[in-house]
Amino acid sequence: MLWSGWGDPAKARELPEQIRTLLHDLMGVSEPSAAAAFDEVRLPSLSLPDAAAAELRDVVGEAHVRSDHGSRVRHTRGKSTPDLLRMRAGDGSEAPDAVVLPGSHEEVLRVLEVCGRHGVAVVPFGGGTSVVGGLVAGSGVIALYLARLDRLVSVDTESMVAVLEPGLRAPDAERLLGEHGLTLGHFPQSYEYATLGGFAAARSSGQASAGYGRFDDIVVGMTVATPTGTLDLGRAPKSGAGPDLRQLVLGSEGAFGVITSLRLRVRRIPAETVYEGWRFESFAAGTAAMRTLAQSGLLPTVLRLSDETETMIGLAKPEAIGSGGSGCLLIAGHEKDRHGAAAALAQAGGTYLGAEPGQAWEHGRFAAPYLRDSLLAAGATVETLETAGFWANLPRLYDAVRLALLGELGTPLVMCHISHVYETGASLYFTVVTERGLAEWENAKRAVNAAIVAAGGTISHHHGVGRDHREAYAEEIGPLGVEILRAVKERLDPAGIMNPGVLIPSPPPPAA
Known part of the structure; x- marks a missing residue:
């Protein structure tokens, strides 16, 4: 994973000259200064207590506690645009003191015990x-890197359930399950690098969610190490025995503990998947067609609709959708009989475009983050954001996000698609390109968060809360919801060492 960008540097994408011209002439983007070199990244001095470091080495072994420059840089922050811009500027001020690699559930528990006693935070x-x-x-923070927890533990083909460890990257999980003719069917844009534990901790949603569901839909059980002990959750497909505590961990982003094992529903690998394109006159018409499919039980495995701007920007061959490239492109992927869905799309006003647009999307489905790196390198600020709402409220939500972005950023390029569809509603996924800098983007992000909450949407459909959405999340769940989260945090993590600052809204300042 590239330390200052996305993925494999060998897959970097050069910007076409016409895109560079667009950025320069229409958006006023100028080339930035060169990015810092790897060894130029500035790191803070180590502050991990010697006694804590020694105990951690006793738990996981000398080789699995790393404080070298490279390990610290590669475990600093995530892959948001603000994260990457800070790394490109050589700012490693939020690097961990050490990277610790446990090899078992028991080692995770012992690491948490050591960190709790020494007041060391764990990410x-x-x-x-x-x-x-x-x-x-x-x-005073360690990164608890789960790469050694990377096994397929067991496969139960009678129940169609597999037990896997959280450090497995998605491609490795698919390869191991594929040896049994099985798949998880979970393919988010982060697929090449994300891990199963991360999918669960952030309630990930993959591109085939219409057919396979979100990742939290396929989690039937899990084991969790917390600073106060072990949670072993999920012993049946469904249960009437009280609230489902799995839902307390799914989406918790490491704030309550560490997922050390996952019991997941699996499916047979389909014999064939067919991708195809459809054209709709407008985003509203395409949205109505998607709702019809969702509510009539005719959903294909993959279903996504680009708005007019994303369609125009994303198509290398605008003539492929006719009408001079106008309208909106819908991609459908079918693993079963496609005729019912195709008939419904045609009846809703869709024009069948054949397999070429679908195959083009399939070929480039994981490439967008590489294109973002190229745009950042060219001097543009590029970021994504997402939300979800009920069908009746989706137009209002779409307009609210666009207006907030335009109000803060002037004339950004704003693209949107619907990619996760349900009987009652869908998600909206926006991509924004602007010439404005990091501070102005962060102001725009706050404005969008407020607009989403005011328009009745959720602050995140699948990216999670993290720090960026924490205060808006507090508004979404209300004061009592915040108190419940804090109570759970205090019970499972009384020393407050688990991913501090993430998910749990800050307490109000004391009264004067």
């Missing part, structure tokens, strides 16, 4: 793909 680290400020370390 669980999987693939490092957080885009909401979920991996900020800093002085």
Whole structure:
């Protein structure tokens, strides 16, 4: 994983000259100064107590406690645009004091016990793909890197359940399950680098969510190490025995403990997946067609609709959708009989475009983060944000986000697509390109958060809360909801060492 960008540097994408011209002539983007070199990243002095470091080495072994420059840099922050811009500037001020690699559930428990006694904070680290400020370390903090917890433990083909460890990267999990003819069917844009533990901790949603559900839908059980003990959750497909405590851990982003094992629903690998494109006259018409599919039980495995701007920018061959490239592109991926869904799309006003647009999307489905790196290197600020709402409220939510961005950033390029669809609503995923700098983007992000809450949307459909959404999340769940979270945090993590500053809203200042 590139320390100052996304993924494999060998897969970096050059910006076409016409895009550079667009950035320069229409948006006023100028080339930035060169990014810092790896060995130029400025790190804070080590502050991990010697006694704590020695005890950690006793627990996991000398080789698995690392404080070298490279390990600290590579475990600093996540992959949001603010994270990357700070790294490109050589700012490693939030680097951990050490990177600790436990090899078992028991070792995780012992690490948490050592850190609790010494007042050392713990940031669980999987693939490092957080885009909401979920991996900020800093002085007196270790990154608990779960890469050694990377096994497929067992497969139960009678129940169609597999037990896997959280440090498995998604491609490795698919390879191991594929040897049994099985798949998780979970393919988010972060697929190449994200881990199973991260998927659960952030309630990830993959591109095939219409067919396979979100990741939290496939978690049937888990083991969690907390500073006060072990949680072993999920012993049946469904239960009437009280509240489902799995839901307390899913989406908790390491604030309550560390997921050390996952029991997941698996499916047979499909014989074939067919991707195709459809054109709709407008975003509203395409949205209505998606709602029809969702409410009639005709959802394909993959279903996503780009608005007019994303369609125009994203198509290398605008003539492929006719009408001079206008309208909106819908991508559908089918693993079963496609005829019912195709008939419904045609009846809703869709024009069938054949397989080429779908195949083009499939070929580039994990490439967008590489393009973001190229845009950042060219001097633009590029970021994504997402939300979700009920069908009736989706137009209001779409307009509210766009207006907030325009109000703060002037004339940004704002693109949107719907990519996760339910009977009752869907998500909206925005990509924003602007010439404005980091401080102005952060102001815009706060304005968008407020607009989402005011418009009745959720602050995140699948990116999570992290630090970036924490205060807006407090508004979403209300004062009593915040008190419940704080009570759980205090019970499971009384010393407050687990990923401090993430998820749990800050307490109000004391009364004067």
